[in-house]
Amino acid sequence: MKIAIYGYGNLGRGVECAAKQASDVELVGVFTRRAxxxxxxxxxxPVYAASDILSHREDIDVLIICGGSxxxxxxxxxxxxxxxNVVDSFDTHARIxxxxxxxxxxxxxxxxxxxxSCGWDPGMFSLNRLYANAILPDGKDYTFWGRGVSQGHSDAxxxxxxVADARQYTVPITAALDAVRSGTMPELTTREKHLRECYVxxxxxxxxxxxxxxxxxxxxxxxxxxxxxxFISKEExxxxxxxxxHGGVVIRSGRTGLSSEHTHTIEYSLKLDSNPEFTASxxxxxxxxxxxxxxxxxxxxxxxxxxxxxxLSPLTAEELRAHML
Amino acid sequence: MKIAIYGYGNLGRGVECAAKQASDVELVGVFTRRAxxxxxxxxxxPVYAASDILSHREDIDVLIICGGSxxxxxxxxxxxxxxxNVVDSFDTHARIxxxxxxxxxxxxxxxxxxxxSCGWDPGMFSLNRLYANAILPDGKDYTFWGRGVSQGHSDAxxxxxxVADARQYTVPITAALDAVRSGTMPELTTREKHLRECYVxxxxxxxxxxxxxxxxxxxxxxxxxxxxxxFISKEExxxxxxxxxHGGVVIRSGRTGLSSEHTHTIEYSLKLDSNPEFTASxxxxxxxxxxxxxxxxxxxxxxxxxxxxxxLSPLTAEELRAHML
Numbered sequence: 001m002k003i004a005i006y007g008y009g010n011l012g013r014g015v016e017c018a019a020k021q022a023s024d025v026e027l028v029g030v031f032t033r034r035a036x037x038x039x040x041x042x043x044x045x046p047v048y049a050a051s052d053i054l055s056h057r058e059d060i061d062v063l064i065i066c067g068g069s070x071x072x073x074x075x076x077x078x079x080x081x082x083x084x085n086v087v088d089s090f091d092t093h094a095r096i097x098x099x100x101x102x103x104x105x106x107x108x109x110x111x112x113x114x115x116x117s118c119g120w121d122p123g124m125f126s127l128n129r130l131y132a133n134a135i136l137p138d139g140k141d142y143t144f145w146g147r148g149v150s151q152g153h154s155d156a157x158x159x160x161x162x163v164a165d166a167r168q169y170t171v172p173i174t175a176a177l178d179a180v181r182s183g184t185m186p187e188l189t190t191r192e193k194h195l196r197e198c199y200v201x202x203x204x205x206x207x208x209x210x211x212x213x214x215x216x217x218x219x220x221x222x223x224x225x226x227x228x229x230x231f232i233s234k235e236e237x238x239x240x241x242x243x244x245x246h247g248g249v250v251i252r253s254g255r256t257g258l259s260s261e262h263t264h265t266i267e268y269s270l271k272l273d274s275n276p277e278f279t280a281s282x283x284x285x286x287x288x289x290x291x292x293x294x295x296x297x298x299x300x301x302x303x304x305x306x307x308x309x310x311x312l313s314p315l316t317a318e319e320l321r322a323h324m325l
Numbered sequence: 326m327k328i329a330i331y332g333y334g335n336l337g338r339g340v341e342c343a344a345k346q347a348s349d350v351e352l353v354g355v356f357t358r359r360a361x362x363x364x365x366x367x368x369x370x371p372v373y374a375a376s377d378i379l380s381h382r383e384d385i386d387v388l389i390i391c392g393g394s395x396x397x398x399x400x401x402x403x404x405x406x407x408x409x410n411v412v413d414s415f416d417t418h419a420r421i422x423x424x425x426x427x428x429x430x431x432x433x434x435x436x437x438x439x440x441x442s443c444g445w446d447p448g449m450f451s452l453n454r455l456y457a458n459a460i461l462p463d464g465k466d467y468t469f470w471g472r473g474v475s476q477g478h479s480d481a482x483x484x485x486x487x488v489a490d491a492r493q494y495t496v497p498i499t500a501a502l503d504a505v506r507s508g509t510m511p512e513l514t515t516r517e518k519h520l521r522e523c524y525v526x527x528x529x530x531x532x533x534x535x536x537x538x539x540x541x542x543x544x545x546x547x548x549x550x551x552x553x554x555x556f557i558s559k560e561e562x563x564x565x566x567x568x569x570x571h572g573g574v575v576i577r578s579g580r581t582g583l584s585s586e587h588t589h590t591i592e593y594s595l596k597l598d599s600n601p602e603f604t605a606s607x608x609x610x611x612x613x614x615x616x617x618x619x620x621x622x623x624x625x626x627x628x629x630x631x632x633x634x635x636x637l638s639p640l641t642a643e644e645l646r647a648h649m650l
Contacts, residue, residue: 014581017581017582017583018581020583021462021463021581022462042583043583093650096646096647096650097643097646097647100646117650122650124456124460124591126649126650127456127634128593129649130634130635130637130638130645130649131449131452131634131637133638133649134610134613134634134637134638134639135449135603135606135607135610135637136606137346137347137639138346181596183596256339256342256343256346256599256602256603256605256606257342257599257602258342258345258367258368261598262597262598262599262602263598264595264596264597264598264599264602264603264606265595265596266449266593266594266595267592267593267594267595267596268453268591268592268593269591269592269594270589270590270591270592271506271508271589271590271592272587272589273586273587273588273589274581274582274587274589277581277582277587277589278460278581278589280581281460281461281581281589282460285459285460288459303645303646303650304634304650305633305634305635305642305645305646305649305650306633306634306635306642307633307634308630308631308632308633309452309455309456309459309629309630309631309632310455310630310631312455312456312459312460313455313458313459314459314462317630317631318422320455320628320630321421321422321425321628321630322421322422324451324454324455324458324630325418325421325442325447325451325628325629325630
């Protein structure tokens, strides 16, 4: 299977590494909106101008689009689905139905297949919500994120006057996790579920108290949470906060039995050293699946809900039954 | 969707309870090899003789076969797949390929669909092994079972002379779980992964030391494990060990990055108050899926690997994308 990467940031580099691990995947190129000669890939794979992509149509089975959800993907995915089988990681939950409709129209018209909103949330977490809800209809769902870096929250802090750099960690609260795991199905407020830890490098002479106050009272981002703000040096930021770890937990508790007398708890958890590399690994597995589905004649927009698990694996159906069932 | 139950033990009763929770499922009857008039169902659903089942062909969309894996299912599932869409929970891992071939032959010839080896292991644990392997090809798998009652091990103890009753709990060892969760990918022996806790009611005058020795040295079942044997009264057995809890954990750790510098851990865990009721809940969700697949013209033998997640849910594709993705 021949894949290509469209957009070469953290996620694109993650796809490049994941493709190297998959023996049935060949990465034919990276497409970038920057000047190609200024971009150097990790593995030496060739770099092309994004504007040249249509001349590579015959070389690419699946194009993995590594753009941002805010402005890139709503434009890119429908446009590229007119010419390629595509996978994206569109993660603005509220706008997924609208994105689906746009991508579906383009993919159906051109007989391509497109998989949107792939990764871990949306993605593997969504799958686990669906499986657990189908098995335990009488129950309650919980999702916790972290401990991990939230790039959106880090960016929000960086926009405050006097801030040179910032890193925000979302941290699930242990007492809440324990209560959920006990199967008692507690009602939890936003504040009871997660803490927000902020590490901030201030510009020289900045008013630290004002920065801290601005962070802690920022609506939507921090006001509804218990938030800690720690000022650190640029050296400490570079040394201790250079990675992008993340993860989280999806839990569903539910009851069964004639009088709902038995409780069950299903938990799926991820502990990730690198958020973009893990997301990229999910994208490559789903690229394999949609390539197979397209060969069987499937077209249009799909999500992880529509993909039979067997299509994700390089193993044959016989091998899967013998070794994984 | 109309379902029926074939075989009315713990699992059959679990299916009866699970069907009650599914608003789109109607349970039309229970089929038993016992005299039907001697069987009373929990919810008053009618009981029929197993030998009469062919006269109910038109009333049943999916038949859930609740027999044992050792001798019942290898005969029942292929025979019933000639006349019905069926689901079974065949769990003898080593014999799955052979069972698959037999069931596939019967289902293909009669244009039915059959789903075998459904439940949690095989079943949900298998799915999680597959997903995690597809995402993290460079890694290592671990499965822990328990804390829960192993019926096979309990039965093995009951066959020892002088034993009136017994209950065996399989217990994962915390130190091993912690080592696996740390992402260090340890090599673990059988003894390092699980303990076996045995509670035994002895017959009057039985040689307790001899019973304990026989248990602890029993090949395959106990000899490779650290095993504790506790003699208790019949009253304590009935009071404290009457339930069938179970569960377990599937973990995969894997590495990504240009030099495999990042480690990720994916964990799926189940904590079940009632093993048969949870298994039954999985069977009913998959009965929904194979009914839909059959309506789309799919025939032959399938496993959980072949079922797209969306088919398990009573929600529409639009609802799933809007609320679960």
